[in-house]
Amino acid sequence: MIICSCNVLSDQDVRSAVEAERTRSISQVYGCLGCSAQCGRCARTIRRLMDEALNSARAASCNGCPPSSQ
Numbered sequence: 001m002i003i004c005s006c007n008v009l010s011d012q013d014v015r016s017a018v019e020a021e022r023t024r025s026i027s028q029v030y031g032c033l034g035c036s037a038q039c040g041r042c043a044r045t046i047r048r049l050m051d052e053a054l055n056s057a058r059a060a061s062c063n064g065c066p067p068s069s070q
């Protein structure tokens with residue numbers, strides 16, 4: 001699905017950039033994909049995809065960890 005109509009970026013493009021480059025900011029995602037923010041309407045969606053990817057990676061890395069005592 002296209003999430004950035006200005007740069008024609010799909011959700012998969014963003015997920016790939018986040019996973020491959022460990023991007024920490026939205027501007028890094030744009031840069032990694034060879035573009036830059038134009039109107040900014042997609043920023044919230046990109047942030048959400050970054051958070052999902054981070055949470056997914058966190059969950060995967062904690063697979064098999066003993067439960068926290070907190």
Ligand code: FES
Nearest residue numbers: 004006038039042
């Ligand atoms: S929709 Fe992404 S910069 Fe405009």
